[in-house]
Structures are given as structure tokens and as C-alpha cells.
Amino acid sequence: MSRQLPPLSLYIHLPWCVRKCPYCDFNSHQADRFESNGKLPEDAYLAQLLADLDADLPYVAGRKIQTAFIGGGTPSLMSEDFYYRLMDALREKLSWADNAEITMEANPGTFEQEKFRHFRQAGINRLSIGIQSFQPNLLKTLGRIHNREEAIHAVDKSRAAGFDNINLDLMHGLPDQSLDMALEDLSLAIELNPEHLSWYQLTIEPNTEFYRRPPTLPEDNTLWGIQDxxxxxxxxxGYAQYEVSANSKDNRRAAHNLNYWRFGDYIGIGAGAHGKITLVNGEIFRTRKTRHPNHYLNNLPEVLVIKxxxxxxxLPxxxxxNRLRLFETFDLKDYERFTYQSVPFSLIKACETALKQGLLDHDEWTQQRVKTTEKGKLFLNELLELFLP
Structure with a gap:
């Protein structure tokens, strides 16, 4: 069987935020608790990021980086100089695909907006702006520190900075949110004309303030109505849904996330970053870097990783x-290509059960292709349970 390795991406984690949002279960930490003289430890963190990358370079195995994603936390808190130095170092250490997509998550606050031009000049070519809602009461409930006007202005500012590929993050199913409120938020986001909209339902995750003190969420009928x-x-x-919570115009789908969902590889560097790596011998493994920023900063790269x-x-x-999150047809041979294993009988049987339940498309299956039906999209969790070992 061919040992052509999957496409490779890079994820970079910046763990600091101005303050922790009550719904957030990501690895983020309040910035002022780590600052010295009002500044984050940018030099130390950059040095550790690059040492972390150096330790993972053998996993590149001659591949070009197809996409990169700088997430958090709030990456836009870091200075312009930090990103000029980071991007210069990444270009020196790695080989990049032509027109590689390089995304940064950014807050829409005025402080971050002033840096957008520098981010673009450093080589970042896609911006993902975390708006979540335009409504003052909901922004307050969500712990967001920007307002409606700043959110709108952030899109204008990013265009002026030269970004022609923008994603807006927007949530629905928020505490006490009605159908009209949700559609008002979505309509305003559409008016801003981003290339991509990530529109997803709030879920209450463990280890969050909302989990400890649950808010009143809309009833199921309201949630279904909002979704439909x-x-x-x-x-x-013109925003085509291509994944559970992702919609794009003019086929401007998020290339980085597509690589995740298609079971591609990715190196993860930074505090709490995850990776997924395939070796030429067929071994596939996941990596996790230590979560707390202080531990990350004060240890050698060799002790940071959990493999x-x-x-x-x-594997099934x-x-x-991953693949069934995407609402696209794929060939069963992709399983062999990305796992180095023959398609197991258990996977075939699970697909046949899903066909009987109307969760997968019969016509595509006759061509050895898999496609989720509209019913399968609605009952995705039930569909995935069929593949449990």
C-alpha cells in the first residue's frame, strides 16, 4: 500500500485573553496574571514556540505546510513585532505551499483593530473575528468586552488592512435568545459580507462558569426553529453549508479546518496545542502539549508533549x-489513503446500518462513496455512534 503521507498543517496556540468568557472551555488564561510591567512574556513565549517547533520538525517529513491557524486565547493581544518575528521564523524553518492559508483569530475590540494592518503585512492572510453576538445584553451575558459598533467597525478595519478572506464567529441558542434575536444577529453578520461564517449553537461545557452556574437556554423548539x-x-x-457549523460564499471554505475534517495531519505548538501525525511506517498518533503557560515556558520541549x-x-x-462532519461526498478509498489500513468489515457494516436508517445516501454508496443525507445531518451523533468499536 502506498505510503504517501497526508497533507500537513500547523496550529499555533496563544493562551492569553483579557478575561475568561463564562462559556469558554479552551486553554485560555487571564492575561494580567502573567504580565510584568503591563506586558506579556512575548520574547520568552516566542522562543519556546520555536523550540517546540524544532522538536516537531522530524514529523514534517519533507512536506509543505498547506495551512496554518493561530488560535487561542486571543492571539491579537500579542504585539505587531511578535508576529513579524514569528512569521519570519516560520518561513525560515518550514517549506510552504503556494498561497498557503494562514489564519489568525482576533477580537473585534478597538485595541486589536489597530494592529490588523501589521498582521496582514507579517503574512497572515485570513482573519477570524470572534463577534458571537451584536446585542448588548447578550454580549454582557457572554462576557465579551467589545460592543456592537466595534464588531461592525472591525470588519471595515480588516478590509482596509488588506484582508480579502474573513470569517465571522457567531453563536446562537444563547441565554434567553428568541428566534427573532438570533436572526437579527445573523442578518447583520450577512450584511457585513464576510467570505465565511461560522454559526454554531452554544453548548455548555464542563470546567466553565456556565457549567457551574447554568444560564436559562432556549427551549428545544426554539433551537430547532433558529437552526432551520x-x-x-x-x-x-449565498452561504453554502459545508460542515455542521460552517458556511462559505464562493467556495471560500476554511482550508485549515477542511484538513482536520479530512483526517489530514497537523503539528500543534504552544501551550495546550494538539497535533495529529502520521509516520511512514503507518503509525498514527496524537500529541498534546502541556496546558499551563508557566509550565510550557519553563520546560524543555522534550517534556512538554504527551503522545x-x-x-x-x-481508526474507523x-x-x-471527522469526515462525516463535512457534508461532502468522499470515496471509501480515502480511508485507506489516510489510515494505511484496508477498509474494515466493521466500517462497512456500520455504513450499511446507516443506509437502512436513512442517514447515508444510497445512490452514492453504489459507487463506493459516502455522503450524509439531510436526516444524517440532523442526527449526526446517532450516525457517529454506529462506528464505535
């Missing part, structure tokens, strides 16, 4: 859990 009406509105305005092999019996679930 919202997707219809997105479709009407966990993906066992052969878990791991693969399908």
Missing part, C-alpha cells in the same frame, strides 16, 4: 467522526 430559519437565510444569501497512538480498532471512529 438561520440555515435558510444563509442559503438565500498517544491511535489504535487500529479506533476517528476517521468517520
Amino acid at each position: 430559519a438561520g440555515q435558510a437565510l444563509l442559503t438565500q444569501h 498517544e497512538a491511535i489504535e487500529q480498532e479506533d 471512529l476517528e476517521f468517520m467522526m
Whole structure:
């Protein structure tokens, strides 16, 4: 069987925020607790990021980096100089695909907006702006520190800075949110004309303030209504849904996330960063870097990583859990290409069960292709459970 390695991406984690949002379960930490003289330890963190990358360079195995994503936390808190130095170092250490997509998450606050031009000049070519809502009461409930006007202005500012590929993050199913409120938020986001909209339902995650003190969320009927009406509105305005919570215009899909969902490889550097790596001998494993910024900063790269092999019996679930998030047809041969394993009988049987339940498309299956039906999209968790080992 061919040993052509999957496409490779890079994820970079910046762990600091102005303050922790009550719904957030990402590895983020309040910035002022780590500052000295009002500044984050940028020099030390950059040095450790690059040492972390150096330790992972053998996993590149001659591949070009197709995409990069700088997430957090709030990456836009870091200075312009930090990103000029980071991007210069990444270009020196790695080989990049032509027109590689390089995304940064950014807050829409005025302080961050002033840096957008520098981020673009440093080589970042896609901006993902975390708006979540335009409504003052909901922004306050969510712990967001920007307002409606700043959110709108952030898009204008990013265009002026030269960004022609922008994603807006927007949430629905928020505490006490009605259908009209959700559609008002979505309509305003559409008016701003981003290339991409990530529109996803709030879920209450463990280890968050909302988990400890649950807010009152909309009832199920309201949530279904928001989802149906919202997707219809997105479709009407040319935003095609290609994943559970992702919609794009003019086929401007997020290349970085597509690589995740297609079971590609990615190196993860930074505090709490995750990676997924395939070796030429067929071994597939995931990596996790130590989460706390202080521990990350004060240890050698060799002790930062937790490495966990993906066992052969878990591969069908791991693969399908990613691929079925995408509402695209894929060939069963992709399983062999990305896992170095023949398609197991258990996967075939699970697909046949899903076909009987109307969760997968019969016509595509006759051509050895897999495609989620509209029913499968609605009952994705039930579909994925069929692939449990």
C-alpha cells in the first residue's frame, strides 16, 4: 500500500485573553496574571514556540505546510513585532505551499483593530473575528468586552488592512435568545459580507462558569426553529453549508479546518496545542502539549508533549467522526489513503446500518462513496455512534 503521507498543517496556540468568557472551555488564561510591567512574556513565549517547533520538525517529513491557524486565547493581544518575528521564523524553518492559508483569530475590540494592518503585512492572510453576538445584553451575558459598533467597525478595519478572506464567529441558542434575536444577529453578520461564517449553537461545557452556574437556554423548539430559519437565510444569501457549523460564499471554505475534517495531519505548538501525525511506517498518533503557560515556558520541549497512538480498532471512529462532519461526498478509498489500513468489515457494516436508517445516501454508496443525507445531518451523533468499536 502506498505510503504517501497526508497533507500537513500547523496550529499555533496563544493562551492569553483579557478575561475568561463564562462559556469558554479552551486553554485560555487571564492575561494580567502573567504580565510584568503591563506586558506579556512575548520574547520568552516566542522562543519556546520555536523550540517546540524544532522538536516537531522530524514529523514534517519533507512536506509543505498547506495551512496554518493561530488560535487561542486571543492571539491579537500579542504585539505587531511578535508576529513579524514569528512569521519570519516560520518561513525560515518550514517549506510552504503556494498561497498557503494562514489564519489568525482576533477580537473585534478597538485595541486589536489597530494592529490588523501589521498582521496582514507579517503574512497572515485570513482573519477570524470572534463577534458571537451584536446585542448588548447578550454580549454582557457572554462576557465579551467589545460592543456592537466595534464588531461592525472591525470588519471595515480588516478590509482596509488588506484582508480579502474573513470569517465571522457567531453563536446562537444563547441565554434567553428568541428566534427573532438570533436572526437579527445573523442578518447583520450577512450584511457585513464576510467570505465565511461560522454559526454554531452554544453548548455548555464542563470546567466553565456556565457549567457551574447554568444560564436559562432556549427551549428545544426554539433551537430547532433558529437552526432551520438561520440555515435558510444563509442559503438565500449565498452561504453554502459545508460542515455542521460552517458556511462559505464562493467556495471560500476554511482550508485549515477542511484538513482536520479530512483526517489530514497537523503539528500543534504552544501551550495546550494538539497535533495529529502520521509516520511512514503507518503509525498514527496524537500529541498534546502541556496546558499551563508557566509550565510550557519553563520546560524543555522534550517534556512538554504527551503522545498517544491511535489504535487500529479506533481508526474507523476517528476517521468517520471527522469526515462525516463535512457534508461532502468522499470515496471509501480515502480511508485507506489516510489510515494505511484496508477498509474494515466493521466500517462497512456500520455504513450499511446507516443506509437502512436513512442517514447515508444510497445512490452514492453504489459507487463506493459516502455522503450524509439531510436526516444524517440532523442526527449526526446517532450516525457517529454506529462506528464505535
